[in-house]
Amino acid sequence: MIAEIGLFSLVLALLFAILLVAVPTWGLLVEKPRLINAARVYVCGQFLFVAISYCCLTACFLNDDFTVIYVLTNSSLTLPWFYKLCAVWGGHEGSMLLWVAILSVWMLAVNFFSRELERAIRIRVLVVLGALSVGFILFLLATSNPFLRQFQLLKSTGRDLNPLLQDPGFLFHPPMLYMGYVGFSVAFAFAIAALWLGRVEASWAKWTRPWTLAAWCCLTAGITLGSWWAYRELGWGGWWFWDPVENASFMPWLVGTALLHSLMVSEKRQQLMAWTLLLAISAFSLSLVGTFLVRSGVLTSVHAFAVDPSRGLYILIFLLVVIGGSLLLFAARAQTLQNQRRLAVVSRASALLLNSVFLGVAMLTVLMGTVYPLLIDGLGLGKLSVGAPYFNTVFIPLMIPVFILMGVGVHLHWQGDSPRRLFARLNKEIVLSFILPALLLMVLEKKINAGVYLGLVLAAWVLLSSARVFWTRVKQRGMRDIGPSFIGMVMAHCGMAVTMIGIAVSSGYGLQDDVKMAPGSHAMLAGYTIEFISESVLTGPNYHGSRARFLIHNAHHHAEIFPEKRIYDVGQMAMTDSAIDVTPFRDIYIALGEPLDDDAWSVRLYYKPFVRWIWGGGFLIVMGGLCALSHRRYYTHKKPLPSLEAPTL
Amino acid sequence: MKKNLWRMVPFLIFMVLALFFWRGLSLDPHEVPSAQVGKALPAFKLPTLESDKIFTPAVLRGHVVLLNVWASWCAACTEEQIFLMELAQKGVVIYGLDYKDHPNDAKAWLEEWGNPYRSIGSDRDGKVSIDLGVYGAPETFLIDKTGVIRYRHVGVLTKEIWAREFLMRIKHWEAQA
Amino acid sequence: MRLLFLSCMLLSLTGFANSMYPLDTPKQEAQFNYLLRELRCLVCQNQDLADSNAGLAKDLRQEVYELVKSGKSDNDIIAYLTARYGDFILFTPPLKAVTVVLWFGPLLFMVTGLLVFWKTCLKRSGDE
Numbered sequence: 001m002i003a004e005i006g007l008f009s010l011v012l013a014l015l016f017a018i019l020l021v022a023v024p025t026w027g028l029l030v031e032k033p034r035l036i037n038a039a040r041v042y043v044c045g046q047f048l049f050v051a052i053s054y055c056c057l058t059a060c061f062l063n064d065d066f067t068v069i070y071v072l073t074n075s076s077l078t079l080p081w082f083y084k085l086c087a088v089w090g091g092h093e094g095s096m097l098l099w100v101a102i103l104s105v106w107m108l109a110v111n112f113f114s115r116e117l118e119r120a121i122r123i124r125v126l127v128v129l130g131a132l133s134v135g136f137i138l139f140l141l142a143t144s145n146p147f148l149r150q151f152q153l154l155k156s157t158g159r160d161l162n163p164l165l166q167d168p169g170f171l172f173h174p175p176m177l178y179m180g181y182v183g184f185s186v187a188f189a190f191a192i193a194a195l196w197l198g199r200v201e202a203s204w205a206k207w208t209r210p211w212t213l214a215a216w217c218c219l220t221a222g223i224t225l226g227s228w229w230a231y232r233e234l235g236w237g238g239w240w241f242w243d244p245v246e247n248a249s250f251m252p253w254l255v256g257t258a259l260l261h262s263l264m265v266s267e268k269r270q271q272l273m274a275w276t277l278l279l280a281i282s283a284f285s286l287s288l289v290g291t292f293l294v295r296s297g298v299l300t301s302v303h304a305f306a307v308d309p310s311r312g313l314y315i316l317i318f319l320l321v322v323i324g325g326s327l328l329l330f331a332a333r334a335q336t337l338q339n340q341r342r343l344a345v346v347s348r349a350s351a352l353l354l355n356s357v358f359l360g361v362a363m364l365t366v367l368m369g370t371v372y373p374l375l376i377d378g379l380g381l382g383k384l385s386v387g388a389p390y391f392n393t394v395f396i397p398l399m400i401p402v403f404i405l406m407g408v409g410v411h412l413h414w415q416g417d418s419p420r421r422l423f424a425r426l427n428k429e430i431v432l433s434f435i436l437p438a439l440l441l442m443v444l445e446k447k448i449n450a451g452v453y454l455g456l457v458l459a460a461w462v463l464l465s466s467a468r469v470f471w472t473r474v475k476q477r478g479m480r481d482i483g484p485s486f487i488g489m490v491m492a493h494c495g496m497a498v499t500m501i502g503i504a505v506s507s508g509y510g511l512q513d514d515v516k517m518a519p520g521s522h523a524m525l526a527g528y529t530i531e532f533i534s535e536s537v538l539t540g541p542n543y544h545g546s547r548a549r550f551l552i553h554n555a556h557h558h559a560e561i562f563p564e565k566r567i568y569d570v571g572q573m574a575m576t577d578s579a580i581d582v583t584p585f586r587d588i589y590i591a592l593g594e595p596l597d598d599d600a601w602s603v604r605l606y607y608k609p610f611v612r613w614i615w616g617g618g619f620l621i622v623m624g625g626l627c628a629l630s631h632r633r634y635y636t637h638k639k640p641l642p643s644l645e646a647p648t649l
Numbered sequence: 650m651k652k653n654l655w656r657m658v659p660f661l662i663f664m665v666l667a668l669f670f671w672r673g674l675s676l677d678p679h680e681v682p683s684a685q686v687g688k689a690l691p692a693f694k695l696p697t698l699e700s701d702k703i704f705t706p707a708v709l710r711g712h713v714v715l716l717n718v719w720a721s722w723c724a725a726c727t728e729e730q731i732f733l734m735e736l737a738q739k740g741v742v743i744y745g746l747d748y749k750d751h752p753n754d755a756k757a758w759l760e761e762w763g764n765p766y767r768s769i770g771s772d773r774d775g776k777v778s779i780d781l782g783v784y785g786a787p788e789t790f791l792i793d794k795t796g797v798i799r800y801r802h803v804g805v806l807t808k809e810i811w812a813r814e815f816l817m818r819i820k821h822w823e824a825q826a
Numbered sequence: 827m828r829l830l831f832l833s834c835m836l837l838s839l840t841g842f843a844n845s846m847y848p849l850d851t852p853k854q855e856a857q858f859n860y861l862l863r864e865l866r867c868l869v870c871q872n873q874d875l876a877d878s879n880a881g882l883a884k885d886l887r888q889e890v891y892e893l894v895k896s897g898k899s900d901n902d903i904i905a906y907l908t909a910r911y912g913d914f915i916l917f918t919p920p921l922k923a924v925t926v927v928l929w930f931g932p933l934l935f936m937v938t939g940l941l942v943f944w945k946t947c948l949k950r951s952g953d954e
Contacts, residue, residue, distance in 0.1 A: 236877040243872055275946075278659060285663070298673035300871045312674045320667055327660035334656055345947045353946060357939040365932040371669065372919075372928050378672040381924050383682055385866050387874070387917025394932045515845040523845075594879065602846055681868055684912035749881065775885050782910040784868035784882055 003068050006056025007147040010097075013049035013104075014137040016042045020130030024123050036119070039126045043111045046133060047104040054101045057146055058088050066156050070094060070146045076158030076570050078542035082171070087161045089174050092295060092311075093146035098175065099291075100136050102182045103129070110186055110211070117207055124193035125186070132185055135318050143311045160542065160570035169229025177222030177249060181287035183215025184252060187259065188284035191277045192326055195333045205267035205276065210634040212263060212280075216256045217625035223249050224618030235576035235591040237512065237606040239614060242391040245303035247370045248290030254363040255283040258356040265349045269414065272343075272353060274334040279356065281330060285323040286363070292319055298374055344416035351409035358405065362398045366391070403458040403500065406493055407465035429468055433461040445509065455504025459497040466490050466497075488628030492621045499617030505610035512607075514593070518600035519548075526607035528554045528588060535599075543568045543575075548601070552581050552588050563603075565592045587611050683782055683790075683801035690796045691780040695770035698747055698755055704770030706796050713822045714742040715815075716790040717766070717806075718778060720750040721758035723786040729805040730762040736811070737765030745769035748778050748786050791815060793822040847891045858894045861903060862887065866915050874917060 020042035027035025057070075061084045066072045074090040089095040107129045114122045140146070190208040194200045226249070231239040240246060259279040266276045293299055296312025343350045369386045376384050407429075411422060423430075437456035441448045470490050473482055515523045522531040531551045538547040545566040552559050561579035568575065578591035586609040593602035690706040697704045709716065717733060719726040737743055745766035747755045752771055772778050781790070784803070791800040800818050802810060849855045859876065865886065867878035875883050875890070886907075893903045907915055919925045 236873075238877075241872070272946075274656075282659070289666075292670060296670070296674060298670060298676070298678060300678045309674050316667065316670055316674070319670075323663055324660065324667070327663055331656040331660055343947045350943075350947050354943050357943050361932065361935040361939045364935045368928065368931050371666065372925075373678065374673045374676075375669050376924060377676050377678070378669045383680075383912065383914040384919045384925070385914050385917050386919055386928065387866065389864060389918040390928075393918075394929075398932065398936075513845060514847075679871060681914050682912060684908065684910060775882075776889075779885060779889060780910060782912075784911070 002056045002059050002063070003065065003147040003149065006053045006060070007145070009049040009053040009056065010137060010141060010147075013046050013053065013100075014134065014141065016045035016049065017130050017133040017137060020046060021127055021134060024127055028123065036123050039123050039130075040111055042130065043107050043126055046130070047108045050101050050104040050137075054088075054097055057094060057097060058085065060147075061085070061088055064158065066153065066158055067149050067151060068146075069148045069150045071158070072150065072153065072156060073159050074161050076160035076542060078569070079158070079161055079166075080541055083161055083166050086165070086170050086174075090161050090165055090170075093140070093144040095174065095178075096136065096140050096144050097146055099178055099182060100133065100140060102175070102178045103133055103136065103185065106182055106186055107133070110189075114207070118201060118203075120197055121190070121193050121201065121204070121207070124196050125189040128189035128192045128196075129185060132189075132322070135322065139311075139314055139318065143308070143314050158570065160568060163543070163566065163568045163573050163575045164233060166542075167229065167233050169225060169233065173222060173225040173229055176218050176225055180215050180217075180219025180222050180256075181249075181252060181284075181290070183211065183218055184256060184280075184284040184287055186211040186215065187280040188326070191280035192329065195277065195326075195329050198333060200273055200277075202270060205263050205270075206633075208280065209260075209263045209267060210629060212256065212260055212283075213625055213629050216253070216260055217622050217629065219249070219253050219256060220618060220625065221622045223253060224615050224622070227618075228615045231611070232578070232580065235578045235604075237510075237589055237591075237604075237608065239611070242366075242369070242388045243303060244299040244301040244370050245290075245294050247366050248286075248293050251363050251366055252283050252286040252290065254359045254366070255279055255286055258359040258363075259283050261352045262356050265352050269349055271349055274330075275353070275356065277334060278330060281323075281326045285319075285326070286367075288315075288319055288322060292316060293370070299370070346412065346419055346422075347416045348409060348412040348414045351405060351412050355402070355405055355409065358398065358402050362395065362402070365394055365398065369394070399500075400454075400458065403462055403496070406496065407461045410465065410469045410489070410493070426465065426468070429461065429464040432464055433457050436460050449508045452504045452508030455500050455508075459500040459504070462493055462497040462500075466493050484631045485628045488624040488626075491624030491627060493624075495617045495620030495622075495624055497617070498613050498620055502610045502613030502615075502617060506608045506614070510606065510608050510611075513605045515603055515605065516596060516600050517603045518598065521600075523603075523605060525588070525605050526586075528552050528557070528607075530588070530590070530605060532601075532603070533560075535601075538564055538566065540566065542570065545574075546592070546595075548592060550579065550590055557583075559588075561588075561590060563590045563592045565595075582612065584612060585610060680803065681784060683798070685782050685790075685798045686800060688798060690792060690798060691777070693770070693777045693780065695772055695777060698745075698752055698759075698769040698771050702768070704768060708768060709744055709792055710796055711794055712742045713794060713819050714744055714792050716744050716746055716792055718746045718748050718781075718783050718786050718788040718790075720748045720786045721754040722750065723748075725805050726787045727762055729787055729807070730765075732806060732808065732811070733765040734763045742767060746778065746781075747771045747773075748783065749773065749775045791818055791822075793825065847887070849891075849895060854894055857900060858891060861890050861894070861900065864904075864917055865890070865907065866917050868911065868915065 020039060023042065024036050024039040027033070027038070060068045060071050061075055062081065064071070064075070064077055066075075070091060070093050074087045074094070075084055079087065087094075089098045107126065110125060110129065114125070187208050190204065190211070194204055226246070227239045230241070231237065259276065262272055262276040262279050265272045292312070292315045294301065294303060296315060297309070298312065343353065369391055372386050373384050376382060408422065408426075411426060434457055437453055437460055438448065440456070441453060470482075473486060477483075511526050513523065513525055517523060517532045519532050519534050522529055524530070529552075531553075533549040533551050535546055535548045538545045543566040545564060547562055547564045550561050550563065552561065559581045561581050563579035564577040566575045566577055567573070576591050576593070578589060580590075581588040586607065589606035589608060591604045591606075593604055595601055690709070693705060695704040715736075733743060743765050745768070747769055749772065751773075755769075755771070770777070775783075781798075782801075787805060789802045789806050790798055793799050799822055800814065802814060847858065849858060862876035863874050865875045867873045867875055867880055867883040867886075869880035869882050870878045873883075875887055890903060890907075893906065898906075904916065913920065919928060921929055
């Protein structure tokens with residue numbers, strides 16, 4: 001019964017979404033304010049029924065209703081209740097419902113927070129979001145219905161949630177990611193609304209910025225969580241694999257970062273409008289392309305959902321309409337939004353443009369690498385693999401100019417600056433960036449590893465440059481008036497540097513060993529003695545297996561950790577639950593491999609220095625973004641500005 | 650006017666990408682084409698499962714034959730066994746390569762599921778299979794009269810695949826000297 | 827190109843040991859670990875041979891181990907495997923006619939990007 005209510009609610013939500021598109025548009029055409037304002041009601045209606053639908057699906061999981069096929073294939077009687085809550089998004093159908101639910105939440109938020117926004121833009125934004133909702137809900141109902149029933153297997157105990165997903169990381173990672181992906185649809189809608197209207201208000205960038213910032217924070221958090229979770233869960237000690245699905249989340253992030261910076265120029269200087277619009281369209285487009293790649297089966301990935309060509313086709317058509325349509329609209333209308341003011345070559349505005357260029361190049365590089373096997377296969381030229389070694393080789397050099405620019409850009413004046421003056425101001429920082437890491441490495445490691453050194457120089461440069469600009473600002477304005485946007489920027493840039501340090505050091509000085517160990521034996525790693533103390537039988541709520549006890553110690557440190565090998569009862573899938581001894585400056589990571597004869601195991605040991613800094617940096621970036629988001633100006637609005645004609649129309 | 654053309658670039662890039670996506674929907678990214686097609690069978694010498702004879706490429710010479718890679722632990726192999734028995738009854742010459750298997754288990758499996766093979770080589774450590782580029786059972790190779798590999802199918806051999814991929818190739822290579 | 831990778835690997839990933847597959851010299855160990863990272867597991871297709879637990883991955887690790895132990899060069903070992911499994915088994919696509927765009931694409935993008943940047947900065951007012 002609940003499942004049917006859920007399905008029916010979804011249909012009602014679709015109805016409201018259709019009304020949201022049709023009625024206000026008609027109202028705009030015939031200029032009837034009542035019809036136009038009806039948009040608010042429709043947004044609320046859509047949200048209400050999507051929420052009901054989502055709650056119904058959740059209820060089916062909590063009630064163990066295995067007559068619902070989706071519950072049958074993603075849950076089991078013995079699954080702990082909190083994992084049942086997340087199992088709702090464990091498969092394709094449920095995750096699409098989550099996508100629609102999050103979209104409805106963002107729409108409600110836009111509706112609520114945009115009262116002071118000029119109506120012409122506000123309504124168009126909601127209509128565009130409504131159109132997207134129509135597309136997604138139709139997709140759900142037509143090809144991915146989570147409420148389908150089956151009545152053959154009535155005594156089943158459920159096929160269980162994939163054991164890899166039964167981990168706390170799963171509680172947060174997908175919802176955060178979707179908040180980011182879907183959040184970019186708001187910026188997208190703002191861009192389309194502006195193009196539709198044919199003009200861009202002076203305040204357009206100011207309105208778009210907080211939404212973009214919020215979505216970007218969520219996406220950054222989602223990616224960071226995903227990387228951390230993969231490291232903990234997968235047992236290979238890696239934290240980024242350039243898997244197509246990971247790339248699918250990284251590309252919108254790169255463009256989103258470029259968009260964020262470009263919006264700054266558009267807001268403060270009314271320049272680069274067309275470029276900003278294109279970035280806004282691209283960010284969400286890449287979210288959609290990512291969805292296609294992950295759910296259509298055109299690429300091999302460890303993450304891919306169960307694939308179905310009909311779904312792939314539907315998404316592709318959706319892509320053609322949404323992305324193709326918006327890029328055409330851009331091509332047709334964007335030239336009316338060109339600015340007049342010239343961009344001085346050495347200025348903050350141009351530095352931000354250059355930043356967008358670099359990030360755009362990075363995105364294109366990742367995109368090409370990800371789809372290249374498909375391109376080659378499609379042309380009948382054979383089968384290729386493009387894996388992590390390729391991406392590492394081409395991506396790392398691209399980050400060098402980005403980091404250099406990060407340190408330079410914050411010191412430039414908006415209108416124009418001279419390179420010589422800049423160099424004079426920053427020569428101490430430049431020199432220190434080269435010297436400090438060298439000293440550090442010589443003292444601590446007694447040798448300099450070129451790759452690590454380069455990473456540390458770049459990170460030092462950003463940190464020193466940020467410290468310098470912070471100090472200058474404090475001197476200028478005093479501690480009180482620094483401003484949350486500025487602090488946010490400094491935090492986010494420092495976060496990038498921290499992540500860079502983590503990556504450089506853990507890659508450069510990490511150690512790994514595969515050993516055969518039995519209870520009673522020990523191994524040495526990075527100055528630590530690692531002893532395999534004992535092994536015991538393990539029983540969990542829906543798994544059984546072996547639990548090993550390891551002792552890690554040296555002169556200053558003493559810790560016990562318990563790696564496990566689990567076999568999940570349903571499906572008999574074996575899983576390694578690695579154990580990590582965590583300290584801020586290094587991880588010791590132990591994963592049980594295979595049981596060997598006479599009680600021994602093949603054990604993989606990792607020493608990972610500074611690896612936590614990778615996610616610590618990510619956390620810092622998110623904090624920086626949230627800090628910037630807390631600026632008062634996003635929450636207090638004056639009356640809508642009189643329609644300032646944007647330069648040249 | 651020129652500005653307009655530049656603005657079309659993102660749209661054009663996307664359309665090209667979409668074209669490949671559409672094409673990609675009908676391709677299988679997991680499928681690995683054989684690097685051995687067109688090459689002669691690698692030299693090997695294996696014990697046979699059924700007798701003391703030796704299994705070498707020479708055994709397969711003279712006819713257009715199938716070499717079927719299978720194992721008793723391979724669940725999917727049971728699916729194609731019925732079809733292989735049909736083919737054997739129709740006169741198709743099939744040889745077997747028992748992949749990483751225990752001879753006793755293999756013999757028991759054949760008792761249960763049927764034996765369409767003229768002879769079966771026992772590749773216990775899988776080295777010969779690596780030389781053939783095998784990456785999972787079941788696989789079926791089509792080999793011509795001179796011992797050159799002409800086609801490889803990965804996965805269960807079904808009527809449709811037989812009709813679509815094997816029949817015309819067999820006809821072609823039968824006609825050769 | 828491979829020499830570049832190997833040197834990058836030696837520069838950046840200094841500490842791989844594999845007591846399950848003992849080798850005589852550090853250079854051989856580095857070579858072994860480098861190759862395992864470069865080769866794709868064909869069963870679990872998004873893992874490399876170092877990480878995969880599939881049966882085929884174990885067999886291929888053994889093959890690579892024996893080849894490294896017998897003193898074969900990177901090129902020899904890669905040729906041995908691609909002769910059997912094709913280019914698909916390599917995670918880094920070799921530089922051939924077909925992959926020229928892949929390898930030089932990023933450079934092309936960067937040059938184009940810088941051109942766009944330059945053009946945007948040099949636009950004069952009133953000029954469309």
